[in-house]
Amino acid sequence: MSQIDIRHEHGKTPEQARVAIEEAAAKLSERFGMRSQWQGDTLQFNGSGVDGAIQLVPGAVRVTATLGFLLSAMKGMVEAEIRRVLADKLG
Structure with a gap:
C-alpha cells in the first residue's frame, strides 16, 4: 500500500477553505468514486x-x-490529480 501526504498552503479564510475543499472533494469523487464526510475540520x-x-x-x-x-x-x-485540484480550488 502506498501513502500520500500533501500539504497545500493557501490564503483563504477557514470558511472559504472549507467550501473549496468541498468542491475539490466533489471533483475527486467524480474522478475516483469517493465518498466523504466532515468530522470537525x-x-x-x-x-x-x-x-x-x-x-x-x-x-x-x-x-x-x-x-x-x-x-x-x-x-x-493520483497525487498529481490531487495537487491539480487543490491548486485549482485553493490557488
Whole structure:
C-alpha cells in the first residue's frame, strides 16, 4: 500500500477553505468514486482503493491517503490529480 501526504498552503479564510475543499472533494469523487464526510475540520473520504482525510489547518490543508493495491500502481497520477485540484480550488 502506498501513502500520500500533501500539504497545500493557501490564503483563504477557514470558511472559504472549507467550501473549496468541498468542491475539490466533489471533483475527486467524480474522478475516483469517493465518498466523504466532515468530522470537525477534517473531511474523511474513502472509495474503491483509497482511504484518507483532508485536514484544514491555519493557512493550509493537509491531504493524507492510503492507496490500495490497484491505485498504488498509479500513485503518481493520483497525487498529481490531487495537487491539480487543490491548486485549482485553493490557488
